[in-house]
Amino acid sequence: xxxxxQTVLWNKNKKIYDKWIGLSMLIYLLCFIGIxxxxxxxxxxxxxxxxxxxxxxxxxxxxxxxIGPLAxxxxxxxxxxxxxxxxxxxxxxxxxxHGGFSMFQFHALGNTNPIYAIFTSNMDYGSLTNFPxxxxxxxxxxxxxxxxxxxxxxxxxNLSPKIWKRLHMMVYFAYALIILHIFxxxxxxxxxxxxxxxxxxxxxxxxxxxxxxxxxxxxxxxTKTQLIEDGWEYVCxxxxxxxxRAKIFIVDKERIAVFKYDNKLSAISNVxxxxxxxxxxxxxxxxxxxxxxxxYQYLPHNGQSPPPFTEKVATYxxxxxxNKIYVLPEALAEGTEVAPVTY
Amino acid sequence: MNTNEDDFFVGYIDNVSSKTKKTVKNFVILGLLALIxxxxxxxxxxxxxxxxxxxxxxNTKIMGVYHEMPYPMLKVKTAENTFKNILxxxxxxxxxxxxxxxxxxxxxxxxGSMLSxxxxxxxYNGKTLLQITSDEKVTLIEKANAKRLPKIKSLVNxxxxxxxIVDPKxxxxxxxxxxxxxxxxxxxxxxxxxxxxxxxxxxxxxISEYYLITDQKGDPINKKILPYVGKPSLxxxxxxxxxxxxxxxxxxxxxxxxxxxxxxx
Numbered sequence: 001x002x003x004x005x006q007t008v009l010w011n012k013n014k015k016i017y018d019k020w021i022g023l024s025m026l027i028y029l030l031c032f033i034g035i036x037x038x039x040x041x042x043x044x045x046x047x048x049x050x051x052x053x054x055x056x057x058x059x060x061x062x063x064x065x066x067i068g069p070l071a072x073x074x075x076x077x078x079x080x081x082x083x084x085x086x087x088x089x090x091x092x093x094x095x096x097x098h099g100g101f102s103m104f105q106f107h108a109l110g111n112t113n114p115i116y117a118i119f120t121s122n123m124d125y126g127s128l129t130n131f132p133x134x135x136x137x138x139x140x141x142x143x144x145x146x147x148x149x150x151x152x153x154x155x156x157x158n159l160s161p162k163i164w165k166r167l168h169m170m171v172y173f174a175y176a177l178i179i180l181h182i183f184x185x186x187x188x189x190x191x192x193x194x195x196x197x198x199x200x201x202x203x204x205x206x207x208x209x210x211x212x213x214x215x216x217x218x219x220x221x222x223t224k225t226q227l228i229e230d231g232w233e234y235v236c237x238x239x240x241x242x243x244x245r246a247k248i249f250i251v252d253k254e255r256i257a258v259f260k261y262d263n264k265l266s267a268i269s270n271v272x273x274x275x276x277x278x279x280x281x282x283x284x285x286x287x288x289x290x291x292x293x294x295x296y297q298y299l300p301h302n303g304q305s306p307p308p309f310t311e312k313v314a315t316y317x318x319x320x321x322x323n324k325i326y327v328l329p330e331a332l333a334e335g336t337e338v339a340p341v342t343y
Numbered sequence: 344m345n346t347n348e349d350d351f352f353v354g355y356i357d358n359v360s361s362k363t364k365k366t367v368k369n370f371v372i373l374g375l376l377a378l379i380x381x382x383x384x385x386x387x388x389x390x391x392x393x394x395x396x397x398x399x400x401x402n403t404k405i406m407g408v409y410h411e412m413p414y415p416m417l418k419v420k421t422a423e424n425t426f427k428n429i430l431x432x433x434x435x436x437x438x439x440x441x442x443x444x445x446x447x448x449x450x451x452x453x454x455g456s457m458l459s460x461x462x463x464x465x466x467y468n469g470k471t472l473l474q475i476t477s478d479e480k481v482t483l484i485e486k487a488n489a490k491r492l493p494k495i496k497s498l499v500n501x502x503x504x505x506x507x508i509v510d511p512k513x514x515x516x517x518x519x520x521x522x523x524x525x526x527x528x529x530x531x532x533x534x535x536x537x538x539x540x541x542x543x544x545x546x547x548x549x550i551s552e553y554y555l556i557t558d559q560k561g562d563p564i565n566k567k568i569l570p571y572v573g574k575p576s577l578x579x580x581x582x583x584x585x586x587x588x589x590x591x592x593x594x595x596x597x598x599x600x601x602x603x604x605x606x607x608x
Contacts, residue, residue, distance in 0.1 A: 009355075011354065011355050011357075012357050013354050013355075013357070013359075014354070020371055024371075024374065024375055024378055027375065027378065027379065028378045028379070028381075028382050031378075031379055031382035031383060031386065032382040032385060032386045035382070035383060035386035035387065036386050036389065039386070039387065040386075040389055040391060040392055041392075042391065042392030042393060042394050042395075042519065043389075043392045043519060044392075044397070044518065044519045046518075047392075047518070047519050047520075051385070051389070055381065055382070055385040056382075059377070059378055059381045059382075063374055063377075063378075070370075074366070075350045075351060075352070075363075076350050076352075076360075076362055076363045076365075076366035076367070077366060077367070077370065078351075078352040078363070079352050079354070079359065079363060079367050080367060080370060082352070082354035083354070105518070105529070106525075106526070106528050106529040106532075107528060107529070107532065108435075109434070109435030109436050110435060110436035110437070110532035110533070110535070110536050111436070111437070111532070111535060111536045112532060112535070117528065117532055118528070121527075121528035121529075121531040121532055122527050122528050122531065122573075123570075130524070130527075130574065132528070133524075134528060185524065185525055186525065188524055189390075189520070189523045189524050189525050190388070190389060190390045192388035194384045194387070194388050195384060195385060195388045198380075198381055198384050198385070282351075283351040285351075285353065290351075290353055292351065292352075294354060295353040295354050295355055295356075
């Protein structure tokens with residue numbers, strides 16, 4: 001959390017994270033370039049750069065796409081999620097080197113504008129075999145650029161978390177474009193079962209992780225509350241919620257998190273104002289509900305971030321009837337004080 | 344702030360549970376192994392690169408008889424009564440013509456003149472090209488003498504040849520690979536910029552032959568042939584020989600695109 005915008009709010013964990021990103025990228029490049037030079041020395045420097053950085057970008061994209069669902073399935077993966085945007089920007093830079101060199105090599109220094117040439121030098125848009133695969137890579141790079149350029153919290157705040165999230169969900173569209181770019185380009189010119197298997201395995205891993213996570217979320221969403229009189233809905237018994245933790249329920253089509261802490265109970269919206277993180281998967285630390293994604297904090301009894309921070313989430317009224325927790329589904333205005341239920 | 348020894352991680356809090364540390368460590372190790380595996384697979388599954396050469400950083404000065412039949416070439420003496428015709432091309436995706444404009448103005452007749460040209464050599468499989476990067480590097484040595492021009496010898500009429508129409512600059516060394524689908528856009532731009540189209544053929548014994556493509560009158564073709572560049576094609580035309588180069592004189596409309604499936608689709 002930060003009150004003022006800084007380029008990067010460095011801390012120990014971020015520094016460790018970035019060192020490993022740099023080291024991993026270096027190891028990849030050294031392996032690819034080293035093997036190519038030793039075993040296939042006829043290569044040219046330009047081709048080597050284009051291929052090394054292109055394959056690095058696709059490998060990193062798979063790792064990035066795996067982190068989200070892994071962190072939802074097991075909180076021990078949360079440190080990987082914490083600074084994922086640096087990994088994303090690094091992946092974009094690798095893709096930019098690939099795309100930039102390719103654009104210069106194949107489309108520049110001619111009698112046509114290089115960007116115009118990407119779209120017009122091969123017009124076989126109706127053919128699968130001859131399809132201009134470069135166009136797919138170009139659009140994917142534009143999406144990755146938009147994501148990298150808006151990755152800072154300044155843009156998150158100014159675009160609004162909803163629009164920002166939608167923009168960043170386009171990574172899946174970029175992934176699809178990149179897969180097609182590879183299959184209609186490199187794999188078509190030099191097919192190999194091993195390369196095909198590597199990419200196929202990557203796709204299956206990413207798809208499976210997302211399906212498993214989606215199934216888990218759906219299960220939570222299907223947890224039925226029981227309607228009783230006067231609009232109060234029974235959600236669970238007090239014993240079902242671990243200390244300093246929460247349970248997530250759907251009431252009035254919204255996810256809410258019911259927290260148990262210091263012999264008290266409070267309910268707030270499950271959606272963090274930062275990036276929409278699941279507050280109900282968070283923990284009460286120093287009296288504050290702490291988001292598992294980036295550590296944004298809210299006071300459980302009023303949904304307000306502790307001063308000087310200004311984020312607010314909706315709160316809900318609770319009641320305790322013989323250790324059974326009931327919630328009034330109507331969301332109160334963000335930041336509304338609600339006296340915690342004691343037990 | 345304090346956290347209990349559990350699996351809840353907060354980025355700005357230094358202490359991380361031992362279980363979380365172990366999980367992250369295992370993920371990093373697995374990730375690194377996966378990256379190395381991917382690098383190994385992608386590196387080893389590349390097709391073998393040709394041993395073509397492009398001397399980008401080396402300037403070579405050559406002297407020979409200039410001719411354009413119809414594409415600019417320099418006939419260079421390599422031994423007694425032995426000559427090699429070096430195809431001249433320009434910087435980037437352009438023909439040599441913009442770089443010969445100045446010398447054309449100096450010499451009343453350029454064909455048959457002895458020129459000295461400094462540029463970057465491109466060579467592969469017996470063919471040599473020279474990239475000219477500046478018109479200042481083209482010098483007139485002797486005035487035109489038609490007797491020095493190579494003779495054109497007609498060989499076969501209506502010959503059918505199967506191959507790929509490539510741009511010779513990339514194919515013979517500037518790019519690797521300088522043919523096929525990935526390179527098609529570049530080849531189109533090169534030929535569009537005046538670099539002569541070349542039909543590259545390979546027979547069943549894997550022996551390649553190359554044909555400079557012109558129209559039926561022997562004039563340059565560039566724009567009209569673009570839709571066929573970089574695709575397997577059946578090309579029919581009259582073959583003539585200009586010393587060590589074949590030339591294929593064609594009617595562009597007779598080119599047949601071969602719907603050869605690519606190797607995986």
